[in-house]
Each structure stands twice: as structure tokens, then as C-alpha cells.
Amino acid sequence: xxxxxxxxxxxxxxxxxxxxxxxxxxxxxxxxxxxxxxxxxxxxxxxxxxxxxxxxxxxxxxxxxxxxxxxxxxxxxxxxxxxxxxxxxxxxxxxxxxxxxxxxxxxxxxxxxxxxxxxxxxxxxxxxxxxxxxxxxxxxxxxxxxxxxxxxxxxxxxxxxxxxxxxxxxxxxxxxxxxxxxxxxxxxxxxxxxxxxxxxxxxxxxxxxxxxxxxxxxxxxxxxxxxxxxxxxxxxxxxxxxxxxxxxxxxxxxxxxxxxxxxxxxxxxxxxxxxxxxxxxxxxxxxxxxxxxxxxxxxxxxxxxxxxxxxxxxxxxxxxxxxxxxxxxxxxxxxxxxxxxxxxxxxxxxxxxxxxxxxxxxxxxxxxxxxxxxxxxxxxxxxxxxxxxxxxxxxxxxx
Numbered sequence: 001x002x003x004x005x006x007x008x009x010x011x012x013x014x015x016x017x018x019x020x021x022x023x024x025x026x027x028x029x030x031x032x033x034x035x036x037x038x039x040x041x042x043x044x045x046x047x048x049x050x051x052x053x054x055x056x057x058x059x060x061x062x063x064x065x066x067x068x069x070x071x072x073x074x075x076x077x078x079x080x081x082x083x084x085x086x087x088x089x090x091x092x093x094x095x096x097x098x099x100x101x102x103x104x105x106x107x108x109x110x111x112x113x114x115x116x117x118x119x120x121x122x123x124x125x126x127x128x129x130x131x132x133x134x135x136x137x138x139x140x141x142x143x144x145x146x147x148x149x150x151x152x153x154x155x156x157x158x159x160x161x162x163x164x165x166x167x168x169x170x171x172x173x174x175x176x177x178x179x180x181x182x183x184x185x186x187x188x189x190x191x192x193x194x195x196x197x198x199x200x201x202x203x204x205x206x207x208x209x210x211x212x213x214x215x216x217x218x219x220x221x222x223x224x225x226x227x228x229x230x231x232x233x234x235x236x237x238x239x240x241x242x243x244x245x246x247x248x249x250x251x252x253x254x255x256x257x258x259x260x261x262x263x264x265x266x267x268x269x270x271x272x273x274x275x276x277x278x279x280x281x282x283x284x285x286x287x288x289x290x291x292x293x294x295x296x297x298x299x300x301x302x303x304x305x306x307x308x309x310x311x312x313x314x315x316x317x318x319x320x321x322x323x324x325x326x327x328x329x330x331x332x333x334x335x336x337x338x339x340x341x342x343x344x345x346x347x348x349x350x351x352x353x354x355x356x357x358x359x360x361x362x363x364x365x366x367x368x369x370x371x372x373x374x375x376x377x378x379x380x381x382x383x384x385x386x387x388x389x390x391x392x393x394x395x396x397x398x399x
Contacts, residue, residue, distance in 0.1 A: 029059040029352050032095030033083075035067040038102035040310045042070035042333035043340065045099040045119075048077040050345040055082030059352055064092045071337040097357065101340070103127065109134040115375065117357045118142040119344070122372060122383075125298060129387050132378060139376035141357065145340070147380065148347075148370035159206050160339045164329040166210025166266070169292040170199070170218070172328070173262040176290045176314065176321055183321065184288030186261055190219020197221065200256045202276050202301055203266035204231035204245070207294050209238055211264045216241060223256050225276075226267070248276060257285050265293045265301035273298040279318075287319040297326040362398050374398075 031054070033045060044067050046054070051061050061083040065075055075085045086092050093111035098104070100120035104112070109131075112118070118135070122144035135142055145157040170188070177197075179185035188197050199215040201208045204226035212235065215222045223244040226232050232245040246252050257263065257277065263285075267273060273295035282291075282304045293305045300306075304317045308324045310331060315322050329336040351360040351367065360367050361374070372380035374397050384391030 029054070029097055029348065029356065030095045031059060031061045031097045031099055031348075032092040033061065033063045033067055033099050034089055034092045034108065035064040036070075036100065036102055037105065037108070040327065040330060041102045042330050043101045043337045044068045044071050044073065045101055045337075045340060045344065047338055047341040048073055048081040048083075050341040051078055051083045052081035053345060054348060057349060057352060059348075060084070062086045062092050062095055064089060068337075071333040073334075073337070099344075103131070106130060106134050109138065109140070112138055112140060115139045115141075119145075119370075121145045122147070123297075124383065124386055127387075129389065132373070132383070132387065132389060135373055136376040136378075140373060141361070141371065141375055142373040143367065143370040144372050145344075145370070147372060147382075148366060150366055156343050157340060160343060161329045161336065162206035163210045164332060164336055164339065165294050166207040166212075166264075167214045168328050168332055169207070169211050169264045169266075169294055170214035170262075172323060172331075173199075173264070173290045173292055174218070176323060177261070177288075183290065184261065184286075186288075188215070188218050188220055188262065197261040198256075198259050199223070199262045199264070200225070200253075200260040201264045201266065202226070202248075203264075203268075203295075204228065204235040205266060205268075207266035208264070209235050211266065212239060212243060215262075216243065220262075223260075225253055225256070253277075254281055254284070257281055259286070260289055261286065263289065263291045265291065265295050265305075267301050268295050268298050273301050275299075275303050276301045277303065279303045282320055283318045285318065285320050289320045291320055291322045293322065293324045294328065296324040300324060361394075368394050368398075 054061055063078050063083045063085055065085050065087050079085050090111045093108060094113050096116045098118050103120050103122055118140055148157060150156050174188040177183040177186045177188060186197055190196050197220045199220045199222045201211050201224045204224050208224060212222050212224055224235060225246050225248050227247050291302055293300045293302050295301045296305055296307060305322060305324045310325055313323050313325050351357055354360040354363060371394055372383050374394055378384050378389055378391040379394040381391055
């Protein structure tokens with residue numbers, strides 16, 4: 001009911017029409033999940049359980065045959081969950097929403113239909129201008145796992161994969177120390193009457209924290225180095241047990257490295273990972289020590305680090321075994337797949353409830369945070385700066 005002054009100065013009341021909130025129309029998503037073709041990529045974006053949750057809400061999913069095999073999910077499991085199994089790569093890419101773990105190749109972008117949506121990692125350090133030109137030519141809207149920021153200002157997928165990498169780094173080191181693998185024969189554990197192994201961790205971020213947790217759980221002696229006192233303090237609080245921490249001083253670090261059985265390098269830097277350990281420092285390390293350079297995807301923290309692969313993961317320099325594989329979570333493909341799937345599935349269901357990606361982009365801050373291209377226009381400053389290409393703030397493009 002509203003009121004207004006009449007011509008005679010009296011208040012008159014008038015019944016007004018009720019205005020109901022308009023609920024946005026639910027948008028059914030048409031999702032294509034191709035088989036990963038990137039070298040040694042074994043993960044897939046959605047588990048069969050996630051597919052079942054999506055199809056129950058009316059969304060359609062086409063999965064290329066064999067897409068989940070490397071993560072130990074069969075075509076039969078996906079089919080029973082409601083996905084349609086497809087034997088044509090080109091047909092999968094004709095869906096208007098493509099879900100991939102690795103960014104698509106130029107050939108795969110060629111298969112995509114104009115003005116479709118892409119959700120994948122970006123791996124900016126491995127891309128070229130041609131990749132963005134190809135997306136622009138199809139007017140693709142692209143969202144990267146690397147950039148998605150949640151309501152707590154955290155990067156959920158990046159953080160989850162870092163947790164896997166941190167835990168896995170200690171397991172891998174323990175495996176490499178096995179005498180059967182040419183290692184020193186030390187057991188990374190606390191055995192009565194035997195001095196514990198010395199583990200040095202460079203970096204107090206998520207990778208460093210989970211590496212420290214795993215190493216301490218096995219009974220190793222752990223030392224953590226980082227130039228951020230705040231990160232070191234937070235790591236101490238999260239571990240809830242006393243652990244040696246230090247800022248990075250040459251003498252203190254060199255002394256720790258000389259005694260170390262295992263070194264985990266996990267400092268990324270803004271562009272390239274800083275070289276923390278020189279070749280001279282490696283030359284005085286223990287014979288049979290193991291280095292896991294988790295930062296190798298950004299160049300590595302060891303001057304002696306060189307890129308390796310899952311199929312040929314190690315090399316020895318100065319008697320020190322180096323493991324420099326850039327995609328450690330793919331080694332644990334099923335765990336990594338479940339983690340990625342559990343994070344992105346609620347976002348996809350929300351996108352459907354909000355009327356599809358076109359509508360969600362306008363109202364969903366989380367979706368916008370991950371976007372680096374909107375209808376062929378680069379929208380992420382980091383991408384524009386890295387490749388020296390023009391970019392436009394997404395808020396100026398959405399009306």
C-alpha cells in the first residue's frame with residue numbers, strides 16, 4: 001500500500017500491485033569432457049558421482065571414451081551415472097561448455113564451437129600468444145582453475161593440489177631413498193635407536209606445510225626456511241608442534257643442507273621461482289641425498305634442477321638425486337580427480353541454478369574471479385601483462 005498527498009492536502013492511501021521477486025530461469029548445461037592429450041596428464045574434471053549429481057539436475061554430459069581410465073574410472077561407471085559416452089573427439093568439443101584439466105591444444109580449440117565456454121587450468125608459463133588468438137577467433141569465454149578465488153579469498157583448487165603435492169613430495173622422497181631405487185637406503189621414519197632423517201623444506205606455504213606435516217608424522221627431523229615471518233608463524237600454529245624455522249640465511253641454510261637427507265623446494269615467486277640453492281651448495285650435500293623441486297614448473301629453486309617427467313623422473317648430480325617433475329598431483333590421479341571434482345561440481349550446479357554461464361558471469365563473483373577471457377576479449381591483467389596483449393576489466397564488459 002502506498003500513500004500520496006491529494007490536491008486538498010490530505011493523505012490518500014492507494015493499493016499497489018504486489019511485486020514478486022523474479023527467480024532466474026534454471027539453465028541446463030551441455031558439458032563436454034574430452035580425454036586429456038597433454039603428456040602424462042591422467043586426471044579428469046568430474047568423477048562418476050559428480051556426473052550423477054549433474055545429470056539428476058537435468059544437465060547433459062558427453063564424455064569421450066577412456067577419459068577417466070587413467071584415474072581408474074571406467075566408461076561403464078560414467079554411463080551408469082548418466083553421461084553419454086562418445087567416440088568422437090570433435091563431437092565432444094561441440095558442446096557449449098568444455099571441462100578439461102589441461103588447457104586445450106590449438107587443434108582442440110579449432111574443434112570448439114563459437115561463443116562456447118571453457119573451464120580448465122591455464123598454466124600461463126606454458127602458453128603463447130597463439131593460444132589466446134585461437135580462443136579470441138572463436139569468441140570463447142574461458143575460466144581458469146588457477147584464478148578461481150572463493151568467498152574466503154583463497155584459491156581452492158590451487159590450494160588442494162598444493163596439499164597433494166606437499167604430502168606426495170615426502171612419500172616420493174621416501175620411495176627414492178629405498179636402496180632398490182639406487183637411494184641411500186635410509187628409512188624416512190623414527191626407528192628406535194636410529195637417528196631420524198633430516199628433512200629441509202624451502203617455503204612455508206601450503207606445499208611446505210603439508211610436506212612438514214607428513215615428514216613429522218613419519219618421525220623425521222624437520223627444518224623450514226622462508227623469508228616470510230608471517231608464513232613461518234602460521235606454519236608453526238598449523239603444525240601445533242615445535243619445529244625448526246628460519247629465514248633464509250646463506251650460512252644457516254648451507255649448514256642445514258649439508259646434513260639433509262631430503263630437501264623439498266616449494267618457493268614459487270611472482271614470475272620465476274627464485275634460485276635459493278646454488279650449484280656450489282649442492283656440491284657439498286650428502287651423497288645419496290634427495291631433492292624434490294616442487295617449484296620446477298616455475299624454473300626451480302635449485303640451480304642444478306632440470307625438468308624431468310613421470311616416466312623418467314630423476315637424475316643424479318654431485319651424488320644428489322634430483323626429482324623435478326612439474327605435475328606431481330597427476331601421479332596420484334584418482335585423489336587429484338576427486339579433489340578437483342568436489343570443488344568445481346558445486347560451482348557448476350550453482351551456474352545451472354543461476355541460468356547458465358552467461359547469467360552467472362553477471363552475478364557470481366567467484367566465476368568472474370577465474371575468468372581470463374570473455375567472448376574473445378582478455379580480461380585478466382596477469383595474462384595481459386605476461387604476454388603484452390591488451391586486456392579489459394570484466395566489469396566494463398558485463399552489462
